[in-house]
Amino acid sequence: MTEQNIDLYKELKKYFGFSQFKGLQEKVVTSIISGNNTFVIMPTGGGKSLCYQLPALVLEGTAIVVSPLIALMKNQVDAIRSMGSDIGVAHVLNSSLNKTEVNQVKADILSGKTKMLYVAPESLTKEDYIQFLQTVKISFVAIDEAHCISEWGHDFRPEYRNLRSIIKQLGDVPIIGLTATATPKVQEDILKNLDMPNANTFKASFNRPNLYYEIRPKTKNVQGDLIRFIKQHKGKSGVIYCLSRKKVEEIAQVLQVNGISAVPYHAGLDAKTRAKHQDMFLMEDVDVVVATIAFGMGIDKPDVRFVIHHDIPKSLESYYQETGRAGRDDGEGICLAYYSYKDIEKLEKFMSGKPIAEQEIGYALLQEVVAYAETSMSRRKYLLHYFGEEFDEVNGDGADMDDNVRNPKKKTEAQDQIVTLLEVINDTKQLFKPKEVILALVGKINAIIKAQKIDTLKTFGSGKEHDEKYWMALIRQILVAGLISKDIESYGVLKVTKAGNDFIKKPYSFMVAEDHEFSEEEDENIIA
Ligand code: ADP
Numbered sequence: 001m002t003e004q005n006i007d008l009y010k011e012l013k014k015y016f017g018f019s020q021f022k023g024l025q026e027k028v029v030t031s032i033i034s035g036n037n038t039f040v041i042m043p044t045g046g047g048k049s050l051c052y053q054l055p056a057l058v059l060e061g062t063a064i065v066v067s068p069l070i071a072l073m074k075n076q077v078d079a080i081r082s083m084g085s086d087i088g089v090a091h092v093l094n095s096s097l098n099k100t101e102v103n104q105v106k107a108d109i110l111s112g113k114t115k116m117l118y119v120a121p122e123s124l125t126k127e128d129y130i131q132f133l134q135t136v137k138i139s140f141v142a143i144d145e146a147h148c149i150s151e152w153g154h155d156f157r158p159e160y161r162n163l164r165s166i167i168k169q170l171g172d173v174p175i176i177g178l179t180a181t182a183t184p185k186v187q188e189d190i191l192k193n194l195d196m197p198n199a200n201t202f203k204a205s206f207n208r209p210n211l212y213y214e215i216r217p218k219t220k221n222v223q224g225d226l227i228r229f230i231k232q233h234k235g236k237s238g239v240i241y242c243l244s245r246k247k248v249e250e251i252a253q254v255l256q257v258n259g260i261s262a263v264p265y266h267a268g269l270d271a272k273t274r275a276k277h278q279d280m281f282l283m284e285d286v287d288v289v290v291a292t293i294a295f296g297m298g299i300d301k302p303d304v305r306f307v308i309h310h311d312i313p314k315s316l317e318s319y320y321q322e323t324g325r326a327g328r329d330d331g332e333g334i335c336l337a338y339y340s341y342k343d344i345e346k347l348e349k350f351m352s353g354k355p356i357a358e359q360e361i362g363y364a365l366l367q368e369v370v371a372y373a374e375t376s377m378s379r380r381k382y383l384l385h386y387f388g389e390e391f392d393e394v395n396g397d398g399a400d401m402d403d404n405v406r407n408p409k410k411k412t413e414a415q416d417q418i419v420t421l422l423e424v425i426n427d428t429k430q431l432f433k434p435k436e437v438i439l440a441l442v443g444k445i446n447a448i449i450k451a452q453k454i455d456t457l458k459t460f461g462s463g464k465e466h467d468e469k470y471w472m473a474l475i476r477q478i479l480v481a482g483l484i485s486k487d488i489e490s491y492g493v494l495k496v497t498k499a500g501n502d503f504i505k506k507p508y509s510f511m512v513a514e515d516h517e518f519s520e521e522e523d524e525n526i527i528a
Helices: 008-016 025-033 048-058 070-081 099-110 127-133 158-169 184-193 222-232 245-257 271-282 316-323 341-351 356-374 379-386 415-427 434-442 447-451 468-480 498-505
Strands: 038-041 062-066 089-093 114-119 138-143 175-179 200-203 211-217 237-241 262-265 288-291 304-309 333-339 411-413 484-487 493-496 511-513
Touching: 008 025, 008 048, 025 038, 025 048, 025 200, 038 184, 048 062, 048 114, 048 138, 048 175, 070 089, 070 114, 089 099, 099 114, 138 158, 175 184, 211 379, 222 245, 222 304, 222 333, 245 262, 245 288, 262 271, 271 288, 304 316, 316 333, 316 356, 316 379, 333 356, 341 356, 356 379, 356 468, 379 468, 415 434, 415 468, 415 493, 415 498, 434 447, 434 468, 468 484, 468 511, 493 498
Parallel strands: 038 175, 038 200, 062 114, 062 138, 089 114, 138 175, 211 333, 237 288, 237 304, 262 288, 304 333
Antiparallel strands: 411 511, 484 493
């Protein structure tokens, strides 16, 4: 079929039973069918799969779908097969198949029966598979979870880096990259790495207006607080994320002892128990799953009413993905996270054995989590800004859905202070991260300040009348307002934007609130 003679709505109905496309789907499908390189950024639940499945079904040849997880591939393939026997067949090609099975898959591809071939990136490196794929008609290559390409994503997978050169060996086939999580830096990396700078890019809004965001200090009685919260939401489904398996077991037990129907889920449990607990949650035999991040990928339970982070995650991408599992049916979705700086230090410690570059990236991602947790500005605005999206915190959809907006802190005028701050960044040649900029403002010295002779500049100490915490809050707020930007490539060096330089020339009223103070007590208290 060619683009001209395809009735997309008819095909949509025929294969998927839907009468309407969702969001940007129609545009994406049209782009792929027309043979264009295409890049799709849509939040979880946005309907990404259909974006490549429909073109795969209507185009001549076989589409290769690269996906990182065998379990996810199996789900997808089963779902496609359940659509009916006359519908294009999907196959998985991976190391779990024996020789006879591989031959069967190859025969189906050659006969034109297979419309979608799911492969893990490492399978694609097999010379035998490549040679075979060179002999068949490939309609396009879809790369799911494309953020795995970037070291700046939260789930970097080195084998994704080789995809482009492998695809080149397959001839001139269009590529479609899809992801549910990509900061501007990660987006840039994906386009660069797949060598498709002019790809048609479709980005859906990441705003989830029905989700309510709240951060609570992680104090001694966090478990008591957790139990109270769950009891207030009795009978509703929820997920509680913890960092370690040990914590998962502990919290699950504490909840059970307190009369809450909860099960643990983590990679240390055997596959049977994991599957059982997952099913119990999906079938509503239990209300709560206490889990590590092993839980959730590909789970589509629409009525999860709360997602609680007992431990703060290691990046805002993870936070966004995990909280995104709440309220997928557009109903209530409360996202509660407990935060203590001690947990950040623990996460930093975990990273200490890794290569330096990885540590730096991990540290920069963690600082974003700290900023998000400590800020007193609109959490939705902060989060969306992180994903490269503007949000109107007064009139935007879901504007009042967070703790900060509902309980605003007193704001003070910061016009003059912002000028001082911007001048210090300029005076220090836009070479430093927040830490050094703040030291320069308050007139304190560390090794870098000394070595770079920042203490000899005329602006050194020009912000003495406020403390370091005040300046940190100000930096975070003017960053989101676009007066400064953070150079990710150099792990967070601050630059003054054009809007920032305009502000120096012509300052205007700018009200800011101080960040939250968080207690640093550990939770040791176990309620029996
Ligand atoms: P993602 O991969 O982006 O998380 P999915 O592809 O799993 O999203 O789709 C999310 C849900 O939306 C699925 O339940 C799917 O059946 C549904 N869906 C997708 N496209 C449509 C559509 N055009 N109309 C109605 N429902 C749709």
